[in-house]
Amino acid sequence: MTTGTPRKPPVLGPEPWSDVAGRAWSHWDLWFAAVAVSDHDGSLDELEARLVAQLRNHLGHQGAESKLSHLADLRSRIDAAGLTAADLATPEVLADKRVLARARKKVGDDWVEGRAMTPAMVETPRVRLVRRARYGRWNAFPVDPERYYTSFRRHVEVKHHISKYKSFTTVDRIEERLRPLDKASLTGAQRLALYRAFHTAGLELADRTDDSHGNVGQLRRDAWHTYLGIDWQATGLAAEDYWADVCDLVVFEPYALDYQEETLPWQGVPAGHTELIEGLLLDLAAECRSHHLDDQAEEALQQLAWLAVGGRRFSRYVDAAARLGSDHWMPIEAMAESALRSGRRELAVEVFRAADRPGFHQRHLRQRCLVLAGVDLDDERHDPLPTLRVVESPGRQP
Numbered sequence: 001m002t003t004g005t006p007r008k009p010p011v012l013g014p015e016p017w018s019d020v021a022g023r024a025w026s027h028w029d030l031w032f033a034a035v036a037v038s039d040h041d042g043s044l045d046e047l048e049a050r051l052v053a054q055l056r057n058h059l060g061h062q063g064a065e066s067k068l069s070h071l072a073d074l075r076s077r078i079d080a081a082g083l084t085a086a087d088l089a090t091p092e093v094l095a096d097k098r099v100l101a102r103a104r105k106k107v108g109d110d111w112v113e114g115r116a117m118t119p120a121m122v123e124t125p126r127v128r129l130v131r132r133a134r135y136g137r138w139n140a141f142p143v144d145p146e147r148y149y150t151s152f153r154r155h156v157e158v159k160h161h162i163s164k165y166k167s168f169t170t171v172d173r174i175e176e177r178l179r180p181l182d183k184a185s186l187t188g189a190q191r192l193a194l195y196r197a198f199h200t201a202g203l204e205l206a207d208r209t210d211d212s213h214g215n216v217g218q219l220r221r222d223a224w225h226t227y228l229g230i231d232w233q234a235t236g237l238a239a240e241d242y243w244a245d246v247c248d249l250v251v252f253e254p255y256a257l258d259y260q261e262e263t264l265p266w267q268g269v270p271a272g273h274t275e276l277i278e279g280l281l282l283d284l285a286a287e288c289r290s291h292h293l294d295d296q297a298e299e300a301l302q303q304l305a306w307l308a309v310g311g312r313r314f315s316r317y318v319d320a321a322a323r324l325g326s327d328h329w330m331p332i333e334a335m336a337e338s339a340l341r342s343g344r345r346e347l348a349v350e351v352f353r354a355a356d357r358p359g360f361h362q363r364h365l366r367q368r369c370l371v372l373a374g375v376d377l378d379d380e381r382h383d384p385l386p387t388l389r390v391v392e393s394p395g396r397q398p
Contacts (some may be wrong), residue, residue: 012116013106020088021081028118029074031103032067033088038100042086044075054110054316066121068292073120078389102222125291133248134200140241142189145197151177156208164210171215174201178223190234195227199249220257228265239273243381247280251288251299257378262334266303266310277307278316279378298328305331309338314347321351326359333368340372349373353380 013028032047040046048071055064078084094100112121138145155174162170169398181194202220209216234244246265250258258264269277285300301323308316309331317335332355339347352369356362356377366377 003310012113014118016114021083023081025088026118028070028106028121030088030093030099031106032071032074033085034094034103035107036085036142037089038094038231039104042084044071044078044085047071055292056294062107065124065126065292066112066117067107069124070118070120071289073118091223091372115331116327126293129248129288129293129296130252133252134203137241137245137248138196140238140245141193141196142236143187143193145193145200147197148181148194149197149201151181152198156201156204158208160208162205162209164212165214167209167211170205170209171219174205175219187235188231192227192230192232192235192237195223195230196245198223199227203254211255217255217257220255221261224257225264233270239270239276243273243277247277247284247300247303250303251281251284251296252289262331263310267312269307272306274311274313274316278304298324302328302331309334310390312338313340314339314342314344317347318350318354321354324355325357326355326362326365329364329368332361332365333372336368336372345373349375352361352377376379 011027013031014026017027017030018025032044034308036042036044036047040050040129048068051064051068051071055061055068063313079090135146152174153241155177178194186194199220202216202223206216206220211217214317233239250265266277281300281303286296288294288297288300301320304316305320305324307313308320317339321332321335326332332351336348336351339345339351349369352365352375355365356369371375
């Protein structure tokens, strides 16, 4: 029996490629550098712009987000080493046409399989920020929510998918754990920690459950109401920590927990806390935008509007509308209707005017301004929106 030459394992990307300037670099590092040098004049910025365009066109969203995360990590390591992309993808390296061909394919693919991912591709900014929203601020609480989360862990951190029928049993078991804890003689700090832990447990459960019947959503909503009703100030929790945690939760909420209750977290905000919350939301929007998490950045800006409406902070309405533009009609309309209910018709019109710039819902908002406030923004601007024109194909009969 003869034995052949052992087959080389495939190169997936995370494996070491070479040492340059005393540092180890992976094949993914080489591929990114090769594409940057050959197709973008050595500019990692241009390569980033290309991947961002792919991300925003929803083409290969998973691949683009993972690659952007690796590119950011590569950039920091290249800068720390005092190198450029051309120091990795040298003319000698690129002389092998197979290297460039493979680099273009790998960087251009829409998807990256799990085993081919580098640590940076796995730990994307989205993953880190979602983890922060769920667990990352617990150490600021007077009582660590982890103490209570262990009571729910085995019911929610399951490997198998929970069917819509089994979800009822799971919810019952979780409630059986919650009720005795809630009815115990807990201090305010302990109860705050309990329901904060329960909120994350509900998110973990929703990730693994077919909630077609909505029982998990209702369980989460009831607990959310309870949590927001707890007197957190009496527990000694710092205002900045409490509101930073709430901002993270509402911005990274994936299951529309706030549907038709968008102002709930912002009702009864203590005097002097509005500016703090606004600053936290603006910082969070900027942080998300820096990582190309556009949906979450826009959500943070929408929360500024719901914060204003929740406290009837009329002086904030126009600024909030100006930040949003016409891409999000619900908070714009909510601010206008709030102003009208208070007899502030001109403020309602100013809200519509502030948001009146090109965007997905510009026509709708102009129509609502006319219906609600009696002002035709089309006439004011003298720039009616373009209408769709049907173009007949050759040979088609009208």
